[in-house]
Amino acid sequence: MTNSEMQDAAIGAVEPGVARTALASLTSKAIVEARGLSKRFGATRALVDGSLSVAPGEVVALLGENGSGKSTLVKVLSGVLSPDQGTILVDGTAVRLRSPRAALAAGIVTVFQEILAARDRSLLDNLWLGHGSPVLSRPAVARRRQLATEAWRRLAGHDVDLDRPLGELTLMQQQICVVVRAMLRNPKLLILDESTSTLDVELRDRLFDEVRRRAVDGMGCLFISHRMDEVMAIADQFVAMRTGQVVGIRRRGEADARDLIRLISGRDVEAGARRTGTATRGPAAIRLDAVTLRPSTRPFAATVCRGEIVGLAGLEGHGQDELIRCLAGLQTPHSGEVYVAGAKGHADDDPAPVTTYRGGVARGVVYVPRDRKVEGMADVLPIIDNYSMPTLGRDSVAGVLRPRRTKSRFQRDARTVNFTPGRQDSIGRLSGGNQQKVIIARWLAAEPRVILLNDPTRGVDLKTKHELYEVFRGLADAGAAVVMLSSEVDELVHLMDRVLVFHDGSLSAELAGDDVTPESLVSAYFGTPAIAAGGN
Amino acid sequence: MSVNTAVIPPRVRNLIEFSPRVLGALTSGPIQVVSVILVFLVGAAAVPGFAEPYSVKAMLVIASFLGIAALGQTFVVLIGGIDLSVPALIGAGNVIGARLSGEGMNSVEVIAILLLVGLLVGAVNGLVTSAWHLPPLVVTLATGSVVGGAILIWTNATLSGKAPTWLTQFTSAASSTGPLPVAPVVVLWLALAVVAQVFIRRSRPGRQIFMLGANRPAAELMLVSERAISAVCFGLSGALAGLAGFLLTGFTGAGLFTVGDPYLFQSIAAVVIGGTSLLGGRGGVIRSVLGSLTLVELTTLLVGQSLSSAAQQAVLGAVIVCVTVLYGRDRSVRDRI
Incomplete structure (x- = not known):
């Protein structure tokens, strides 16, 4: 396909029949093949033509924005939803997957976006959750323990206490748990639906290694991620979806990230070019003095000024999450002082210590939590x-609410975050990106001076991500200090004025300007002193 | 395994898969009104005299005692809790109310005292459950037991005191309120329901109740104080239970602690039949008004069929199970396997 054809295809609606033709050549040896799957929800056609095929040893990336039909296709393939039309073939035989259990029996194992696990049960129980029937066909306890230990070590690279309740583990460990659980089932086809979003770079690479190792033995993998770097790193084939249809299939080497983004979105989205120091830095809004986050870690100091966006980065669990929670007043540092600038109307006030969350909000410090569903919103409420x-x-x-006032405030703040209120009333039905916009709008209403964002673009599609970047930029330009924890290297490079990298519970590098590159970030993650701290 | 996917026509399959959603839409709206009317029509057809004006007035009076207690219970259920101290506080309201009135105390003072006692006991429930994150089931059962024990010691478990004379008139099915042909207690109930509705829709704590019930950690980050809101909800439940107990002296004549017993099950049943989710965050007080009406109609219907009280209990239990299944199914649970 020539470049101009591709352009046409990308800008136009759908490449006619491209999915079918591309498939025809692959069908003979596919582990799992989907042909013309469709699914309607009332008036909404969530899936119009879901067709794809995964061969043994192949990693297929399924790409698309939120609402493109990816999740519906995955749910159909894993037996959660039954399709209205179309066929699923496993090893060339048409099957009907009536339930998730039937899909598992057919060798299709899915790791869903949400962490599906019993928080109060031990890690070991969770690893074998739903495996076999309660009485029969389940390995003995000792054997289960041994298999679990081996599988965990292979993926995570270290050992873990299998008897701890899952709820006590970190989000990342819980994510590893659901991946290892899938691996223990020895899948023919492994579906990873946004399963890398809570993993740090190191773990993600280990997961990719494990997937490749298994692929050599003939496992197929359907991989879903909003991160272009991950997709480019692992996939042999790219299947792009838009408005419920497969709009294009590319093999590795046929397309670069930019082409794929165009294919997914149907238009040009600015790729990850780094914006360079246009920020006008105002007075200090946050000052950290001799802070230690844990016992016996090196104390560090840092300043964040109004008007700039500062990234917090590092491998999961190296202290950046603790720091942002300290800034929000949700926990206190092990030692040292955290100062934040004064409240509205006291612009020149000296920064004062933040000790409680409510105290922080009163001083104009707002916090957007990491897990939208758990801490960010109530999805059953309007x-x-x-x-x-x-x-x-x-x-x-006089104590009586005036809904009209609320509504007009919302309209104003929704405009600022580029959210268009639709007919939809419940926040649970919005896409992840729009939910995040509502949560940010909530705090705009509090006229914040310091905005703390804990990985705010996780699980948000590319187009919306870029809209959110615009919003954050706008907030900083309007004089707020924006501190954003991010686990995505591209994002850090694209958006941040400065990046504070954490290692072993302490600030290990401060990168600014042209020093913020993917290479320098990753080497700082591992505490490699190759890059000198950029500083000011 | 090898069955074609398109065996069931899509339209039929859509219908099957969407039935929970359709039910969901219905349960959020007029189904409670429909059930009030439907049960009434069945009763009118099955029980002679069911639809007679006197009988309707009597049902409304019975519904108002239940309804006032159920209003309180609704606040608690909306934050995802449950209040099992309701029967004890109704009993306490009944006994203390009759005692104090019998000793000649002014009824306004009596009511003020009872509201205060209910509010305090309820607030303790709310603070204890929220401060130490204890299950309200256990805490409220325990405080109810403490209140009940104290009352029994005080009264030696005998009938005592005397209802004020005006209250007999106030709660008599035969009386009317000005131009309205219903007893004043019914008007009081509906007025309280309107105030409660305005409170949950149009006040800050009212909205915070929903947020707390829908998502506790998120509510905390949205500056909702779990302790304050829990204290308010349990406090209102206690106060309204105490008031219901006092009003019941108009029926019982003297103070009798066990008068509250049926309200353990019924106050919760009225809330659930009204369609307020026991998981919290979804529902409302007007629903509980309709739930109380339906429940009283149903009980009257069963009594009219001369079912034994044991059989009534069994039937009502079955109704609750059905209603919970009908309302309680969360769509997202199905989506998550």
Whole structure:
């Protein structure tokens, strides 16, 4: 396919029949093949033409924005939803996957986006959750323990206490748990639906190694991620979806990241070019003095000024999460002082220590938590409640709320975050990116001076990600200090004025300007002193 | 295994898969109204005299005692809790109310005292459950037991005191309220429901109740104080239970602690039949008004069929199971396997 054809295809609607033709050549030896799957929800056609094929030893990346039909296709392939039309073939035989259990029996094992696990049970129990029937066909306890230990070590590279309750483990360990659980089933086809979003670079690479190792033995993998770097690193084939249809299939080497993005979005999205120091730095908004986050870690100091976006980075669990929570007043540092600038109307006040979350909010420090579903919002409640909750006091007259005031405030703040309120009332039905916009709008209403974002673009599609970047940039330009924890290297390079990299519970490098490159970031993650701290 | 996917026509399959959603839409709206009317029509057809004005008025009076207690229970259920101290506080309201009235105390003072006692006991429930994250099931059962024990010691488990005379008139099915042909207690109930509705829709703590019930950690980050809101909800439940107990003296004549017993099951049943989710965050007080009406109609219907109280209990239990299945199914649970 020539470049101009590709351009046409990308800008136009759908490449006619491209999916079918490309498939025809592959069908003979596919582990799993989907032909013309469709699924409707009431008036919405979530999946119009889901066709793809995964051969033994092949890693297929399924690409698309939120709402493109990826998740529906995955749910159909894993037996969660039954298709309205179309066929699924496993090893060339048409099958009907009536339940997730039937899909498992057919060798299709899916790791879903949410961590599906019993938090109060031990890690070992969780690793074998749902395996076989309660009585029969389950390996004996000792054998289970041994297999689990081996599988965990192979993936994570270290040992773990299998008897600890899952709820006590970190988010990343919980994510490893669901991946290892899938591996223990020896899948024919492994489906990873956004399963890398909580993994750090090191773990993700280990997962990729494990997938490649298994691929050599004939396992197929369907891989879903919003991160272009991951997709480019692992996939042999790219299947792009838009509005419920497969709009293009490319083999490795046929397309670069830019082409794929164009194919997914149907238009040009600015690729990850680094914006260079246009920020005008104002007075200091956050000052850290001789802070240690844990016992016997090296104390560090740092400053964040108004008008700049500062990234917090590092491998999972190296202290960046603790720091952002300290800044929000949700925990206190082991030692040292965290100062934040004064509240509205006291612009020149000296920064004062933040000790409680509420105290922080009162001083204009707002926090967008990491896990939207758990801490960020109530998905059964209307959008407007999720927006207005902390600032409701402003809408009442003599104790009685005036919904019209809330509504007009929301319209104003929604515009700022580029969110268009639709007919949808419940926040649970919005895409992840739009949910995040509502959560950010909520805190705009509190007129923040320091905005703390804990990995805010996780699970958000590319187009919306870039919209969010614009919003963050706008907030910084308007004079707020923005501190953003991010686990995505591209994002750090693209967005941040400066990046503070954490290693072993302490600040290990401070990168600024042209020093912020993927290479320098990753080497700083591992505490490699190859790059000198950029500083100011 | 090798069956073609397109065996069931898509339209039929859609219908099957969407039935929970359709039910969901119905349960959030007029189904409670429909059930009030439907059970009434069945009763009118099955039980002679069911639809007579006197009988309807009597049902409304019975529903108002239940309804006032159920309003309180609704606040607690909305934050994902449950209040099992309701029967004890109704009993306490009944006994203390009759005692104090019998000793000649002014009814306004009596009511003020009872509201305060209920509010305090409820607030303790709310603070204890939220401060130490204890299950409300256990805590409220325990405080209810403490209250009940104290009352029994005080009264030696005998009938005592005397209802104020005006209250008999206030709660009599035969009386009317000005131009309205229903007893004043019914008007009081509906007025309280309107106030409660305005409170949950149009006040800051009212909205915070929903947020707390829907997602506790998120609510905390949205500056909702779990302790304050829990204390308010359990406090209101306690106060309204105490008030219901006092109003019941108009029926019982004297103070009797066990008068509250049926309300353990019924106050929760009225809330659930009304369609407020026991998981918290979803529901409302007007629903509980309709739930109380349905439940009283149903009980009257069963009594009219001369079912024994044991059989009534069994039937009502079955109704609750059905209603919980109908309302309680969360769509997202199905999506998550």
